[in-house]
Amino acid sequence: LHFDSVKSAEQWCQCAPGFKQHDWLDDVDIFVLPINLPINDNAIVEIHLLNLRDSQLFESEFLKPYGKAIEEAGGVPFVIASSHVIRIRGIYNCNFFILTQWPSFEVAKNWHLSGSKFHF
Numbered sequence: 001l002h003f004d005s006v007k008s009a010e011q012w013c014q015c016a017p018g019f020k021q022h023d024w025l026d027d028v029d030i031f032v033l034p035i036n037l038p039i040n041d042n043a044i045v046e047i048h049l050l051n052l053r054d055s056q057l058f059e060s061e062f063l064k065p066y067g068k069a070i071e072e073a074g075g076v077p078f079v080i081a082s083s084h085v086i087r088i089r090g091i092y093n094c095n096f097f098i099l100t101q102w103p104s105f106e107v108a109k110n111w112h113l114s115g116s117k118f119h120f
Contacts, residue, residue: 029090049094076101
């Protein structure tokens with residue numbers, strides 16, 4: 001879902017009947033994240049919730065080559081790539097969030113089976 005502000009997202013979560021259910025307890029995590037690029041309607045998305053010890057090293061050594069490799073494989077890297085993670089609901093903590101977009105499940109699967117991801 002896309003909201004204009006964190007406050008709008010919080011209000012929606014508090015008012016939407018499906019998300020107000022108390023029986024979920026802490027089984028559902030809801031985050032508000034800044035989006036960098038639009039997500040295509042039929043895209044396959046890959047989500048990484050990370051807890052980094054050295055975010056500067058991660059950003060300088062990993063992100064650039066990762067983005068290049070994803071593009072070469074046919075994906076769109078960094079639809080979201082941010083340390084600005086706001087948790088509205090749930091128990092999972094992360095300090096960096098990456099969302100990669102793939103044109104199809106096959107393209108994403110080929111990337112993961114190719115072994116390219118292990119070169120980082």
